[in-house]
Structures are given as C-alpha cells and as structure tokens.
Amino acid sequence: ETAVFQTPNYHVTQVGNEVSFNCKQTLGHDTMYWYKQDSKKLLKIMFSYNNKQLIVNETVPRRFSPQSSDKAHLNLRIKSVEPEDSAVYLCASSLQDSGNTLYFGEGSRLIVV
C-alpha cells in the first residue's frame, strides 16, 4: 500500500525551465529523502531532511533545492534544468535518520529535451 506520494509521475520540459516535484508521506516519519536514479538504475542520494537538519550530498548541483513545509512534505525544485537532469527522482521517508527501512514513492520521471 502506497504511503509516499509523488507528483507528477512524469514530466517533459525544455532545457532552462524550472521544475518542481512534490512528495508527501502519510507514515508519520520524521525524515525524508530525495534520490536520483539514472538510466542504469543506480540510486544516489541527493538530500535528507528532518526537522532538525538538512544534509546535502555535496555532488548535487546548486540548481537543485529541497523545500519543506512540514515533516510530511519534502519537495524538490530544479531551477534551470539541463539534459543530464533527465532521470527518475525517488522520494523516500524513514523513522528517524538511523539506518531504518526507507519507504519509497513511485518516482517522478523527468525528461529534459
């Protein structure tokens, strides 16, 4: 049963445009994440966030930024997309930032043309 909801599931846009992906979890978790999954299925963490701390993967370009209104929501904004941003973006949540099981959304596929 899905408890991490992502929208949109699919988005096509042109280079230079701004894109936002939304994520909401109904599990009562206090930590949320964004992962990027490339065409070879490799998952790389971009951000993790709880109400105390935002941790950014230092390899993430500055055009990416997380936005959170409360612990159940963590959106991902891309200010000016580039072709290499084409990927599936997966949102996840967990109970505490302590190596617990991650619960994933179904992903948001971005295609940059």
Place this chain on the structure above:
Amino acid sequence: QQKVQQSPESLTVSEGAMASLNCTFSDGTSNNFRWYRQHSAKGLEVLVSIFSDGEKEEGRFTAHLNRANLHVSLHIREPQPSDSAVYLCAVVTSGGNYKPTFGKGTSLVVHP
C-alpha cells in the same frame, strides 16, 4: 567510501527454480543490510533486513550475511513471474551518517 557491487547484472530463471543474487560491499564495519525490489516504473519495496551474520527469512525471501567475506546474498524460493523486477542491495555503514549505499541492482526475469 563504501562500494556496493551486485552480481549478476541480470538473471533469468524458470518459475519454481531457486534464484540467487549476490552483493559485495567494501566497508567491513557495515552492520545494516537490506534487499529492496523495484518493479518497472515503480518505487522500491523492502523485502528483508539483516543486521548480523547468518540468515534471515521473510516468506520466500532469505538473506545470508557473511561480514568477514563482505558478502550478503538474497535467495528467492519458488520464484513466480510476478517476482520479475530489479533487486537492489542497500548497505549502511556503522558510524557514518546512516545513509544507505545502493548497488546497481540485478534484473531478474522469471519465466512461466
């Protein structure tokens, strides 16, 4: 930096035959391992978690951990066509920031 490698890249088995997937990791202090499954165009779902050497069974899925050999495996008993998916190994390093490192996955196809 933790390196997680999975083999084989792809695996085809017949329905009912055991499927075995492998995962090696580089950091011997790792103490938290999970196997996830990802069906096409879907998110990941956790199958089994293991935290100490030996085996852990969850239904038809059994994980075996041997930290001395830096190896964790997943065995799927009586696989079904609905088990066709990508299987990802996730390893968490002790004393780190608790973020799991994922392998590239094994693509499993189960033929009827």
